[in-house]
Amino acid sequence: MKVFRRISDKIKAMRKRPFKRYMRYKLALLFFIVTLALFVLLIIISNLSKNEDRYSVKVLSQRNYSSSVLVAKRGNILDRNHTLLAASEQTYILILDPKVIYTEQEFAEGEGDNKVKVSKQPYLEPTINALVENLGLDRESVMEQLEGKKDKSYLRLKTNGAKTVLTYDQKTAFDAFCEEMNKEYADVKKEENINKTAFEKAQRIKGVWFETEYRRVYPYNSAACSVLGFTTGDGSTGLWGLESYYNKELAGVNGREYGYVNEDFDLVRQVEKPQDGSQLVSTLDLNMQNICQKHIDEFMETYTGKVFDEEGNMKDQPAGEEQTPGAENIGVLVMNPNNGEVLAMATNSTYDLNHPNDILKEKYTAEELSSMDNETQLEKLNQIWRNFCISDTFEPGSTAKPLTISAALEEGAVKEDETFTCDGFEMVAGWRIKCHVFPDYHGELDLSGALEESCNDSLMQIVKKLGAPAFAKYQRLFGLNRRTGIDLPGEAAGILYQEEKLKDAELATGSFGQGFTVTMVELASAISSAINGGYYYQPHLVKQVLDSKGAVIDNKESVPVSRVVSEETSKFIREALYQTVNQGTGGVAKIDGYKIGGKTGTAEKLPRGNGKYVISFISFAPADNPELLLYVVIDTPNVNNPNSSEKAQLVAKAIWEELLPYANIYSSEAEDENKPEGDGQEQWQGQGIMDQEDPNAQPVENATAESAETQPMIEMPEENPTELPGEE
Structure with missing residues (x-):
C-alpha cells in the first residue's frame, strides 16, 4: 500500500509542474508539419482523381480507334x-x-410560346x-x-x-x-x-x-x-x-x-x-512474245473444229459436235543460247491476268459451271494456268539426236568423217528397230548426214560405240536428269533410265529420243549448250532487280554452270544442223537468205498405236554464230499428217520471218537459185513404218520430212525377233 501511495504522490506532483517553453515549441512545430503533410496529401489525391478522369477519357477514346x-x-x-x-x-x-x-x-422549332x-x-x-x-x-x-x-x-x-x-x-x-x-x-x-x-x-x-x-x-x-x-x-x-x-x-x-x-x-x-x-x-521481249503468241493463235484458229477426209482435205466439223482443238498444247520458247535468257515463252492456254478466274466462263456454260464444286473448278483453272513450257514432259524424239552425236564426238567414239550404213533397221537384242524411212533406207551416210537425214539406224550404230555409261553421263551433263532451276514455280523434270537399266534396246532407242522424257526448257537449254561453244547456262527470266526508285540493287549475271562439250564439237553440230535445214529433213523451215540451223522431232504418245503425236522443231540463227534459239512443240495436232514435223516447221518458219528482222539479224547468204520445187514434204506424207520389208526398197536421198511410229519399251521376248518401229 505504501508503494502505491508514493506513486500517486509523484503523479500529482508532475501535474502541478508546468511544461517547459522549449517543449511547447516542439509540439507546435510537430502539429504544423502534420497539418502541412495532410494538406499536400489532399492536393495529390485531388490531382490523381482529375488525371484519372483524363486517362479514362483518352483510353476510352481509343476503344473506337483502330490501328x-x-x-x-x-x-x-x-x-x-x-x-x-x-x-x-x-x-x-x-x-x-x-x-x-x-x-x-x-x-429550336416553332415560334413564340410553342x-x-x-x-x-x-x-x-x-x-x-x-x-x-x-x-x-x-x-x-x-x-x-x-x-x-x-x-x-x-x-x-x-x-x-x-x-x-x-x-x-x-x-x-x-x-x-x-x-x-x-x-x-x-x-x-x-x-x-x-x-x-x-x-x-x-x-x-x-x-x-x-x-x-x-x-x-x-x-x-x-x-x-x-x-x-x-x-x-x-x-x-x-x-x-x-x-x-x-x-x-x-x-x-x-x-x-x-x-x-x-x-x-x-x-x-x-x-x-x-x-x-x-x-x-x-529477260522477256514483249514484241517477241507477241510474235510467238500470234502464230500460236493462228494455228489454233486454223485447225480447231476441223476434220480431214481420206484425201487429206480439211473440212469443218458437223454442226452440233464438240469442236476438236487445233492441238492439245502448243509451246513456243525463244532463248539467247549464249546466256540462258528467255526472250519469249508462249502457249496456247491464255487468259486475262486482270481477271484470271473468268476464263472458266469462256470455256464452260453456266449450267456446266453450276454442276462443278469448288475443287473441280480450281482443278480446271490450274490446268489452264499451267505453263506447258516448263510443267509438261514428253519424249523429245529426234530433237535429241544432236546430243547423242555431241557425246560420241567428245568421247572419241566416232570421228567427223566416219560413215555409217543404213539398211532401214538394226537388230538389237532380238528386236528389229526401224529407221523412220523403213522399208526404204538411207544407204551410206557420214556423221553430218546422219543428222541431216535424221537416220535412226546410224544413231543406233553411234550409241553402240559410245556405250551406256558415257550416254548416261552426257544426259546428266546436258541437264536432262533434273530441273533446270528456271525462276518460275511449277517446273517439272524429265525421266531418264538409270545407267544400270540402260540395256541394249533402251540404249538404241534412247539414241534417237525415245524412252525418256524432257520439258521444253530442259531440251532448249541442252541444245543451247551444244551450239554455243559447249557451255551450259541456267535458263532464267529476270535480268535485274531495281528498288522502287529505279536504282539497280541486283544484276542477275549469266554465269555458265558447266562446260559440256568443246568448241570443236559445237562447231560441227552447228554446221550439221545448218545442213539439216538447208538440204535435209528441216527444209520446210528454210528461209532464203538466212542461215538457220535446226532439228525436227516426232514422238508418238503413250499408249503406242493411238495415233497421237508430239511434233517439234528446234532451230537457231544465225547458224554459224547463234544469237537466238527457237523451239516449237505441238502436242497432238489436229492435222491430216499428225506424225510429221511439217506443221511445227511451218510455225517456226512464220515466227522466224518476223523475228529475224526485229532482232536485227540480216540476210547472210544469197537466195538459193537452185532450190528444188516444193518443200519435199509431199513425197513422204502418209508413208508409215511398215511391218514387212519391201524387196524393192531403194536408198532415200535428201528427204526433207519424216513420219514415225514408236512402241512402248516392253520386256524382250525369249524367242523370235520382234520389231520395234523407229521414231523420228
Whole structure:
C-alpha cells in the first residue's frame, strides 16, 4: 500500500509542474508539419482523381480507334526494254464513320410560346444522298450497314459483299461533289437559303473518308500470262509465275499507323512508313512474245473444229459436235543460247491476268459451271494456268539426236568423217528397230548426214560405240536428269533410265529420243549448250532487280554452270544442223537468205498405236554464230499428217520471218537459185513404218520430212525377233 501511495504522490506532483517553453515549441512545430503533410496529401489525391478522369477519357477514346495498315506498293514487272508488264494502281477504299454521320444536335422549332428544342441528325441524309447519287450505291444496303454500327467510328462499306473500291477519278469526283454541296449548305446569304431552318442550314456531308490500297493491273491483259502469273485480289501475294517466284522482292513491307497514350496522357498517332517493293526487269521481249503468241493463235484458229477426209482435205466439223482443238498444247520458247535468257515463252492456254478466274466462263456454260464444286473448278483453272513450257514432259524424239552425236564426238567414239550404213533397221537384242524411212533406207551416210537425214539406224550404230555409261553421263551433263532451276514455280523434270537399266534396246532407242522424257526448257537449254561453244547456262527470266526508285540493287549475271562439250564439237553440230535445214529433213523451215540451223522431232504418245503425236522443231540463227534459239512443240495436232514435223516447221518458219528482222539479224547468204520445187514434204506424207520389208526398197536421198511410229519399251521376248518401229 505504501508503494502505491508514493506513486500517486509523484503523479500529482508532475501535474502541478508546468511544461517547459522549449517543449511547447516542439509540439507546435510537430502539429504544423502534420497539418502541412495532410494538406499536400489532399492536393495529390485531388490531382490523381482529375488525371484519372483524363486517362479514362483518352483510353476510352481509343476503344473506337483502330490501328491501320499502310499497304506497301508492289513492285512493277518490266520487259527487257522497260515496257511495263505488271504494275500496282492506287485505289481508294470507302470508309464511313457512323458515329459522326449519326451526330445529333438540338434545334429550336416553332415560334413564340410553342418554340421547342428538337434533337436531329443534320449529317445523315446529305451523306446518304451523296453516296447514292454520286457513287451509285444502294440506299437500303448503306442504311442497313450503318444501322448496325451506330456507335462505331470505322466501317468499311461493302458493295455486293466486298469492300467498295474506287479509282482515283471516282474518288476525286466524289470529293469535289462533297465540297460543292457543303459550300451550298453553308452559304446562308444565298437568297434560296435565307428562309431555311436552322436544321437545314446545319446539314453537311460528313463522316466519309478513304483508305489507300493498291490493285494489281496488267496493261497487256493476257500477254505472257503463263510467265507473269497473277496475285491475290488485293495484290499483296503472288499466286503464279514471276509474281509468285519473286513475291518477297515484289511485295515490300507494309507500314502501320497506330495510336498510344504518352506520359502526359495525350493520344499520340504514330506512323511507320511502308517500304515499297522492288521492281523486276525481266529477260522477256514483249514484241517477241507477241510474235510467238500470234502464230500460236493462228494455228489454233486454223485447225480447231476441223476434220480431214481420206484425201487429206480439211473440212469443218458437223454442226452440233464438240469442236476438236487445233492441238492439245502448243509451246513456243525463244532463248539467247549464249546466256540462258528467255526472250519469249508462249502457249496456247491464255487468259486475262486482270481477271484470271473468268476464263472458266469462256470455256464452260453456266449450267456446266453450276454442276462443278469448288475443287473441280480450281482443278480446271490450274490446268489452264499451267505453263506447258516448263510443267509438261514428253519424249523429245529426234530433237535429241544432236546430243547423242555431241557425246560420241567428245568421247572419241566416232570421228567427223566416219560413215555409217543404213539398211532401214538394226537388230538389237532380238528386236528389229526401224529407221523412220523403213522399208526404204538411207544407204551410206557420214556423221553430218546422219543428222541431216535424221537416220535412226546410224544413231543406233553411234550409241553402240559410245556405250551406256558415257550416254548416261552426257544426259546428266546436258541437264536432262533434273530441273533446270528456271525462276518460275511449277517446273517439272524429265525421266531418264538409270545407267544400270540402260540395256541394249533402251540404249538404241534412247539414241534417237525415245524412252525418256524432257520439258521444253530442259531440251532448249541442252541444245543451247551444244551450239554455243559447249557451255551450259541456267535458263532464267529476270535480268535485274531495281528498288522502287529505279536504282539497280541486283544484276542477275549469266554465269555458265558447266562446260559440256568443246568448241570443236559445237562447231560441227552447228554446221550439221545448218545442213539439216538447208538440204535435209528441216527444209520446210528454210528461209532464203538466212542461215538457220535446226532439228525436227516426232514422238508418238503413250499408249503406242493411238495415233497421237508430239511434233517439234528446234532451230537457231544465225547458224554459224547463234544469237537466238527457237523451239516449237505441238502436242497432238489436229492435222491430216499428225506424225510429221511439217506443221511445227511451218510455225517456226512464220515466227522466224518476223523475228529475224526485229532482232536485227540480216540476210547472210544469197537466195538459193537452185532450190528444188516444193518443200519435199509431199513425197513422204502418209508413208508409215511398215511391218514387212519391201524387196524393192531403194536408198532415200535428201528427204526433207519424216513420219514415225514408236512402241512402248516392253520386256524382250525369249524367242523370235520382234520389231520395234523407229521414231523420228
